Amino acid sequence: MLSRTRILGSVSRLGASHRFASTKSLKETLQEVIPGKQAQLKKLKAEHAQTVVGDVKVENIIGGMRGIKAMLWEASVLDPNEGIRFHGLSIPDVQKVLPAAPGGKEIIAESMLWLLLTGQVPTEAQTRQLSRELAEKGDLPPFVEKLIDSFPATLHPMTQLGMGVAALNHDSLFQAAYEKGMKKTEYWTYMLDDCINLIARLPALAARIYRNVYNPGTPLPALNKDLDLVGNYSTLLGFGDNHSLTEYLRLYIALHGDHEGGNASAHTAHLVGSTLSDPYLAYSSALFALAGPLHGLANQEVLRWQLAMQAEIGSDVSHEQIKEYLWRTLKSGQVVPGYGHGVLRNPDPRFTALQEFCDARPELQESSIIQLVKKTYEVAPGVLKEHGKTKNPYPNVDATSGCVLYHYGLKEFKYYTVIFGVSRALGALTQLVWSRALGLPIERPKSLSMDALEKLIK
Numbered sequence: 001m002l003s004r005t006r007i008l009g010s011v012s013r014l015g016a017s018h019r020f021a022s023t024k025s026l027k028e029t030l031q032e033v034i035p036g037k038q039a040q041l042k043k044l045k046a047e048h049a050q051t052v053v054g055d056v057k058v059e060n061i062i063g064g065m066r067g068i069k070a071m072l073w074e075a076s077v078l079d080p081n082e083g084i085r086f087h088g089l090s091i092p093d094v095q096k097v098l099p100a101a102p103g104g105k106e107i108i109a110e111s112m113l114w115l116l117l118t119g120q121v122p123t124e125a126q127t128r129q130l131s132r133e134l135a136e137k138g139d140l141p142p143f144v145e146k147l148i149d150s151f152p153a154t155l156h157p158m159t160q161l162g163m164g165v166a167a168l169n170h171d172s173l174f175q176a177a178y179e180k181g182m183k184k185t186e187y188w189t190y191m192l193d194d195c196i197n198l199i200a201r202l203p204a205l206a207a208r209i210y211r212n213v214y215n216p217g218t219p220l221p222a223l224n225k226d227l228d229l230v231g232n233y234s235t236l237l238g239f240g241d242n243h244s245l246t247e248y249l250r251l252y253i254a255l256h257g258d259h260e261g262g263n264a265s266a267h268t269a270h271l272v273g274s275t276l277s278d279p280y281l282a283y284s285s286a287l288f289a290l291a292g293p294l295h296g297l298a299n300q301e302v303l304r305w306q307l308a309m310q311a312e313i314g315s316d317v318s319h320e321q322i323k324e325y326l327w328r329t330l331k332s333g334q335v336v337p338g339y340g341h342g343v344l345r346n347p348d349p350r351f352t353a354l355q356e357f358c359d360a361r362p363e364l365q366e367s368s369i370i371q372l373v374k375k376t377y378e379v380a381p382g383v384l385k386e387h388g389k390t391k392n393p394y395p396n397v398d399a400t401s402g403c404v405l406y407h408y409g410l411k412e413f414k415y416y417t418v419i420f421g422v423s424r425a426l427g428a429l430t431q432l433v434w435s436r437a438l439g440l441p442i443e444r445p446k447s448l449s450m451d452a453l454e455k456l457i458k
């Protein structure tokens, strides 16, 4: 593990303005940081616009653009072997330096958001100030409550979340200012205001969906202005007195916040936002990408698959029995959910951090579902290597994220991707602010038909 001194070094390596933040607000801090980034981009354009940093092969074009370096994304970069770094900080680094909730130990959404947006580690006071701001802005407009309440309980929670987020654009400050004719230099400030308002409203929106689908008629408490975002979310879900689950949700939501720009949800937000669509519409689109089983929905699929395994072969199973079950899944032409990755080539450090959370808690050590996930991890990479298709036979974060929720009583696994959706807003919305601050253009890559491609090859 890195020493605190080395982590502080890593934070300060980000530049003179990226040391530990002062007493400034989030907007004031960004105001200070933005000119330096704008100058960096100007220099890159002036000195390196024609510098070649990679080449494009036919396999990239037909292979989902895998491997092409094609987007600017400021808050995080994913290394295939080491995993994600947020402004240069690894997961163990952020676990050391980012403020937790009062009485808690895990990173919270606010401190992660501050780091993602500014590249700085917030002080305790700044974190609390942001928590209060989010709680004060967190109520839903009554028409959105009515809209959500009108959905049938059988409508998938992710569809409800995406529709609710899109409807919140009724109040978009960015869109209103655009209609009035704001200057390009003002884009980012309205974008920031919208992004903060959206993040603030996600707990009330996501919890209302949970209440309507799984506990209809149960009253929803008012937001507590002294709680952090996830503390409030957990309370609204009905788990506020379960400290372990609340802490787990804090860690889960902070760690899923950003995974560089090319993943399907973040990229969707970036693409839609590049048309100057407001952040509610951009993030709503991202949520529908997250709702696919190869991406965010895999966390629901993992649990469904592990429970089916448990129902078929029992809880106290041998490695050999799990191997046979894995082979049955593969031979039936299905993917093993929670394994493989588009970029990672080692176990996902988010998976490792969530496993460490389990290892530190005796009640989780005794949980049959958590033990089954662990045993599966012990044999799945070997089976997937032997199967020989996937480039990465190791677990991704979805392999473990749901089982802790399940153990602590949040058992409705069709809801799990909504929690991921509350989290991914932190990174996707951060980049929308940066895209507007840097004046990035509309995204428009070149496509080719197979005939056009063959012509090019000749």
Ligand SMILES: CC(=O)SCCNC(=O)CCNC(=O)[C@H](O)C(C)(C)COP(=O)(O)OP(=O)(O)OC[C@H]1O[C@@H](n2cnc3c(N)ncnc32)[C@H](O)[C@@H]1OP(=O)(O)O
Binding pocket: 066, 293, 294, 295, 296, 298, 330, 334, 335, 336, 337, 338, 339, 340, 341, 342, 343, 389, 390, 391, 392, 396, 397, 398
């Ligand atoms: C938060 C997240 O989004 S993390 C990802 C969550 N998704 C999952 O866990 C679903 C299971 N995993 C997968 O489907 C894939 O590994 C993905 C979608 C994550 C990555 O896809 P790719 O980058 O295309 O993976 P890769 O290049 O290794 O795929 C090569 C082949 O291996 C297969 N493969 C990849 N992962 C798996 C798996 N877990 N089980 C079985 N086969 C797999 C692919 O389907 C592909 O088969 P094909 O040649 O018949 O089309």
Ligand SMILES: O=C([O-])CC(=O)C(=O)O
Binding pocket: 258, 259, 262, 263, 264, 265, 342, 343, 396
């Ligand atoms: O990076 C990816 O492609 C998928 C992923 O793990 C994420 O979005 O969190």
